[in-house]
Amino acid sequence: MIVEPGPLLAAINSPDDLKKLSPEQLVQLSTELREFIIDSVSIYGGHFGASLGVVELTVALHYVFNTPYDQLVWDVGHQAYGHKILTGRRDRFPTNRRYHGMSGFPKRSESEYDAFGVGHSSTSIGAALGMAVASDYKGEKDRQHIAVIGDGAMTAGMAFEALNHAGVANSNLLVILNDNCMSIDPNVGALKEYLTDITTSRTYNKVRDELWNVLGKLSKFGPNPQHIARKVEAAMKATLLKQSNLFEALKFRYFGPVDGHDVQHLVTILNDLKSIPGPKLLHCVTVKGKGYALAEKDQTLWHAPGLFDKITGEIYKKVPDKPQPPKYQDVFGHTLVELAEANDKVMGVTPAMPSGSSLNIMMAAMPDRAFDVGIAEQHAVTFSAGLATQGLVPFCNIYSSFMQRAYDQVLHDVALQNLHVVFCLDRAGFAGADGPTHHGCYDLAYMRCIPNMVVAAPMNEQELRNLMYTAQLPENAGPFTIRYPRGEGVMPQWRTPLQRLAIGTGRVVREGAEGGVAILSIGHIGNYAVKATEALLAEGLDTGHYDMRFCKPLDEEMLRDVARRYRAIVTVEDGCLQGGFGSAVLEFLADHNLHLPVQRLGIPDRIVEHGSQDELYKECGFDAAGIAQAVREMGARVAAKSVSVHV
Numbered sequence: 001m002i003v004e005p006g007p008l009l010a011a012i013n014s015p016d017d018l019k020k021l022s023p024e025q026l027v028q029l030s031t032e033l034r035e036f037i038i039d040s041v042s043i044y045g046g047h048f049g050a051s052l053g054v055v056e057l058t059v060a061l062h063y064v065f066n067t068p069y070d071q072l073v074w075d076v077g078h079q080a081y082g083h084k085i086l087t088g089r090r091d092r093f094p095t096n097r098r099y100h101g102m103s104g105f106p107k108r109s110e111s112e113y114d115a116f117g118v119g120h121s122s123t124s125i126g127a128a129l130g131m132a133v134a135s136d137y138k139g140e141k142d143r144q145h146i147a148v149i150g151d152g153a154m155t156a157g158m159a160f161e162a163l164n165h166a167g168v169a170n171s172n173l174l175v176i177l178n179d180n181c182m183s184i185d186p187n188v189g190a191l192k193e194y195l196t197d198i199t200t201s202r203t204y205n206k207v208r209d210e211l212w213n214v215l216g217k218l219s220k221f222g223p224n225p226q227h228i229a230r231k232v233e234a235a236m237k238a239t240l241l242k243q244s245n246l247f248e249a250l251k252f253r254y255f256g257p258v259d260g261h262d263v264q265h266l267v268t269i270l271n272d273l274k275s276i277p278g279p280k281l282l283h284c285v286t287v288k289g290k291g292y293a294l295a296e297k298d299q300t301l302w303h304a305p306g307l308f309d310k311i312t313g314e315i316y317k318k319v320p321d322k323p324q325p326p327k328y329q330d331v332f333g334h335t336l337v338e339l340a341e342a343n344d345k346v347m348g349v350t351p352a353m354p355s356g357s358s359l360n361i362m363m364a365a366m367p368d369r370a371f372d373v374g375i376a377e378q379h380a381v382t383f384s385a386g387l388a389t390q391g392l393v394p395f396c397n398i399y400s401s402f403m404q405r406a407y408d409q410v411l412h413d414v415a416l417q418n419l420h421v422v423f424c425l426d427r428a429g430f431a432g433a434d435g436p437t438h439h440g441c442y443d444l445a446y447m448r449c450i451p452n453m454v455v456a457a458p459m460n461e462q463e464l465r466n467l468m469y470t471a472q473l474p475e476n477a478g479p480f481t482i483r484y485p486r487g488e489g490v491m492p493q494w495r496t497p498l499q500r501l502a503i504g505t506g507r508v509v510r511e512g513a514e515g516g517v518a519i520l521s522i523g524h525i526g527n528y529a530v531k532a533t534e535a536l537l538a539e540g541l542d543t544g545h546y547d548m549r550f551c552k553p554l555d556e557e558m559l560r561d562v563a564r565r566y567r568a569i570v571t572v573e574d575g576c577l578q579g580g581f582g583s584a585v586l587e588f589l590a591d592h593n594l595h596l597p598v599q600r601l602g603i604p605d606r607i608v609e610h611g612s613q614d615e616l617y618k619e620c621g622f623d624a625a626g627i628a629q630a631v632r633e634m635g636a637r638v639a640a641k642s643v644s645v646h647v
């Protein structure tokens with residue numbers, strides 16, 4: 001099905017075309033752009049509410065500024081669909097987030113209009129400031145630099161680090177704060193309260209109302225005391241908002257709050273701001289999901305709803321004919337509550353992903369023991385460390401790729417002090433359609449090299465539960481990482497009894513023929529190895545399979561047995577090959593003089609783009625067919641070697 005753009009939108013192939021419209025036509029264009037996004041996302045999927053919320057802002061920005069010469073940086077980039085459509089990518093939209101298709105986020109390699117590659121939050125101000133300082137250096141005085149950042153992204157330390165720098169850099173930087181009072185879930189924290197306060201101007205309104213009343217009652221001010229009051233009010237507003245304004249305190253000129261859905265007013269304001277040099281912030285108030293009633297109402301659900309019927313609003317769900325396995329994230333969420341009910345030391349922490357991690361289950365059941373700390377991965381880790389110093393056992397759940405932000409905190413605040421923090425890294429391995437910014441490729445490698453750290457990955461729901469149970473036991477006090485992928489596991493009946501696992505022990509999935517090949521897998525990808533061994537058996541190749549469960553410490557006894565029994569090994573991980581699980585196996589074999597050929601399967605040393613998880617496993621050669629092929633090749637290799645030795 002093709003989505004037809006409205007007549008104005010159909011004629012826009014670049015911002016130059018947009019600039020031919022009159023300011024009055026921008027209202028109609030905004031309606032058409034919004035319709036196009038609704039139609040497209042309903043059919044092709046992707047992020048939804050955030051782009052709807054910035055339609056007018058997007059139109060106004062490209063209308064007023066001279067992009068791409070003026071540099072426009074979108075924070076996170078999940079709201080940039082309108083930007084992509086107006087900058088020559090309208091007709092590519094059906095490929096959005098598809099394998100080999102357009103990226104769901106701005107990407108420098110995709111368009112000159114994408115000034116900065118994004119996906120992770122809170123980078124926009126720093127990047128735009130870097131561009132602004134570079135322009136200063138090059139003498140490009142006329143060049144504008146704009147960062148569009150949401151209220152959620154503004155909660156991160158990185159955003160404040162950049163504001164702190166920009167305030168004294170005096171470069172030509174415009175920060176647009178897109179304040180819709182939402183993150184993916186409702187935004188949290190004191191900054192949110194502050195923004196709500198200045199948006200509704202509670203303090204100012206209160207003082208103004210009191211003054212108004214007093215003056216209205218006093219006849220001694222003359223026939224129209226409220227005329228005087230208006231003048232006083234204007235002066236008071238300027239003083240009150242200026243003196244107490246956080247951004248003004250950081251040496252930004254603060255403008256707003258303004259209605260972010262009034263496109264013509266936005267054009268006027270942006271034109272005015274263009275001529276004001278130095279750091280300035282425009283506070284826009286918008287509605288996430290604007291223009292699609294259901295998305296305005298349930299903003300979390302409609303952040304990225306999947307495919308839906310745009311008329312009825314029904315979100316399509318596959319109706320299975322038999323019970324399906326749950327998502328790993330839900331197993332985490334329910335199991336954590338179970339553990340917390342039995343152990344009053346167990347706590348939960350998420351940096352802004354309560355729904356995505358399913359920590360919201362514990363937040364609802366035990367609100368005093370589960371915390372959304374905002375988009376603040378570093379803080380989430382150090383906060384967890386603080387809890388642990390007091391004998392509590394925090395489960396700090398962070399998406400694997402977002403944890404990259406908090407590496408020093410894991411090392412410095414947790415591992416060095418050997419604190420009992422359990423890191424649950426969701427979205428480990430390929431994240432899928434979100435692409436390289438979100439793939440959790442590196443965690444096995446980056447966690448494995450940290451002293452005191454246990455690193456484990458479950459192959460199924462039961463193992464996730466058992467690992468979580470094991471991790472919180474007092475005997476395992478110390479840092480403990482459990483990583484698992486996006487999506488479903490394999491066990492429809494997943495509420496298995498909780499069992500302690502001995503640290504550093506694997507599990508024999510299948511004992512293969514002696515002298516053959518053994519597959520060593522870590523985590524959920526082991527299920528693809530099961531399919532491979534079944535296919536190989538049908539060909540007469542009886543292949544061993546070991547679910548190692550722990551990347552650190554490795555099951556050394558199991559490895560010695562494997563080295564004795566088989567003549568070659570294939571390791572499989574949905575993580576980077578450099579320094580990951582396969583590397584750990586190689587190190588062990590080398591360190592113990594165990595000489596047998598090893599083929600490592602995993603994520604190669606290059607950027608793997610977006611696509612479905614299965615497409616990416618295939619691309620990297622570790623789907624079931626790829627694993628089976630590697631075993632065949634290893635089998636042939638050792639067979640050839642033994643023939644030549646005997647000859």
Ligand SMILES: Cc1ncc(C[n+]2csc(CCOP(=O)(O)OP(=O)(O)O)c2C)c(N)n1
Pocket residue numbers: 050053076078079119120121149150151152153154180182183184288351352353375377402405
């Ligand atoms: C470092 C990092 N942590 C978490 C996320 C996940 N994430 C993506 S969008 C988002 C909410 C952003 O809220 P806001 O900036 O207000 O934008 P809105 O969706 O409201 O437009 C979150 C938490 C991320 N992309 N990057």
Ligand SMILES: CC(=O)[C@@H](O)[C@H](O)COP(=O)(O)O
Pocket residue numbers: 076078119184304356427431434486
């Ligand atoms: C933009 C962003 O970072 C999130 O919206 C992310 O796409 C969520 O990913 P999941 O769908 O895996 O929770």
Ligand SMILES: [Mg+2]
Pocket residue numbers: 150151152153178179180181182183187
């Ligand atoms: Mg927001």
